[in-house]
Each structure stands twice: as structure tokens, then as C-alpha cells.
Amino acid sequence: MHAWEAIDQSVNYIESHISEELDTKQLAEQVYLSTFYFQRLFKRLVHKSVKEYIKLRRLAIAIDLLNNTDWKIIEIANHLGVSDHSNFTRMFKETYHLTPEEYREKRPRMNMIRRPNLALNYLLVDEKVPLIINGIVLEIEKRQLTEERYVGIEGMVSVDQQLPIGQQTGIDQPGELWQRFYQEKPLLKGIVDEVMEAGISFAASHSQTHFGYFVGGKELERAIVLPTGWVIKHVPSGYYLVCKIEAETKEMLVTNALNEAYRYLFDVWLPKHEIKVEAFSVERYQEIASIPTMELCLKIKNSRCGQ
Known part of the structure; x- marks a missing residue:
């Protein structure tokens, strides 16, 4: 053993x-x-x-x-x-x-402190090869993404209270933003896609103790007048490491599965492949064939990496 x-x-x-x-x-x-x-x-x-x-x-x-x-x-x-x-x-x-x-x-x-999947620390999969463990499916690949625009709300999140993923306790600040987004989303009817949603983490200027977090729906068309308090967030085109995540329920997807994906990518996969990523990530949510699905997209620092 x-x-x-x-x-x-x-x-x-x-x-x-x-x-x-x-x-x-x-x-x-x-x-x-x-x-x-x-x-x-x-x-x-x-x-x-x-x-x-x-x-x-x-x-x-x-x-x-x-x-x-x-x-x-x-x-x-x-x-x-x-x-x-x-x-x-x-x-x-x-x-x-x-x-x-x-x-x-x-x-x-x-x-909350969740039961860790220790086996993930000792498994290294190739690109486009699904990894299945404890009801979670992960599949990783490098991919060129085109620019996208999302409409939603954003706030500042304390690094100390949110990182490392799955190992802290206290108020889930990104989760609170998601709750607020769903409460107010009817205001965006006809403005954003009903299915495609995203959570975006980005570096906060002049701060090492906080990072920015945005929650929103994919914009349907440009040149719109937004309700007060809503903003547009750009996801720039570029070369990304994309981790597709599937789970049995949406609740499992946004808690256990997302936590494990972040930990696996940053603790195991990225160091082993010597890939550096920017302080910018996108969690793109949708449902495919009734299966809750997410693509966790990390912008690669060196756009020539893997090409």
C-alpha cells in the first residue's frame, strides 16, 4: 500500500x-x-x-x-x-x-472543508484523455479561444478567505455573487444567453490581498443599455488551458468538482508540464445532454506554449 x-x-x-x-x-x-x-x-x-x-x-x-x-x-x-x-x-x-x-x-x-480526492495528486493524464474519479470527469486540452463578452456583476474577494481552494472556511464570496446574479438575472432578459454563464477571476490592480470576481451571462448583442450596477466583462482571445469538468449535479459541479479541478491543475498538472498561466481564469457553465458541465479556462502566459 x-x-x-x-x-x-x-x-x-x-x-x-x-x-x-x-x-x-x-x-x-x-x-x-x-x-x-x-x-x-x-x-x-x-x-x-x-x-x-x-x-x-x-x-x-x-x-x-x-x-x-x-x-x-x-x-x-x-x-x-x-x-x-x-x-x-x-x-x-x-x-x-x-x-x-x-x-x-x-x-x-x-x-467548507470537503473530503479530499488524494488519488488526484498521483495521477497524470495526457491531453484529451478523460480522468474519472469519484463521480467527477476531467478532460484537459490547450485551445485557442476567440473573444467573448459577458454582462453581469463583480466584486472583490479576499485571497485569505478563498485560497487555497477547498481548504478554507467562512463566507463563500463568489458564491454570494452568484446568488445575487440569479436573483437579478430577470433584468437581463433578452440581453444575455439563458444558458451560457461564466465566473471570471482576475487580478485586482494594486492589491495583493484581494482578487476580482465577476459573474454574468454571455452577451447576445452589443450596443446595449445596461441596468444600473451591471458591467461588461471581456474574455480576451488567446491560448488557454481548458479543463472540461462534468459532475452528476450542478451543486456537485460548483463545489467538489471545481475545487478538485483547481487543485489538480495547480498542484499536479501545470507543474508537471511546466506551463505558466496568468492571474485570469474563466469558469464557463452550461448543461450538455442534461449533464452539468463546466469549462475551466486558464490563460497561458506564453501564447506559443504547446504550439
């Missing part, structure tokens, strides 16, 4: 027994590792200590239960193995900066 497979086995066990008391020594013994080496290896691969990861996975599940059940807070706490209501509330607020009651009332989109 490879070292990463041992940790992956432990992560699976934690997920299946998240409501039970979980002991680090017992987890280490199950995969035949010393407690010391197990903890070091777990932190290296998961980027959280064992205890911290278990706590944050329980709180992520709590978010789901607060959204999708009418369970009382104490019932959710007990289900997740936390018998003390005040202790559960304290952990929740320390992590998400809201109490469970406040979260249930406001329902903001949140960044």
Missing part, C-alpha cells in the same frame, strides 16, 4: 464514522502506521491535523443538515458526536463567524 492510500483509507473511515468518537491512535493502527508518522503524513497530504480535519468535516455536515432538515441545533450536535450544545455553537462560530441559529436564518453560501 502506498502512503497516500493509507491516508485515503483513513479519510474514508472518518467519513463513514463521523458521528462516532474517533481516536488518532486507533486510526493509525488501522493502516499499520505509528501514531507519530500517521499524524505527520496526514497533515502533509490533507493539509489539516487529524483532529482539526474531523472537526471541520463535522461542521461541514452540520451546514448541510441546517440547510436540508428541520432538526434542532442540539439534535444536529448530538448526531455529529458533540453532546454539549454550547461547545458545538462555539466551534461553529469560531469556524464560520456565525452561530448555527444565525446561519439557519441568513443561509449565506459557505466555504
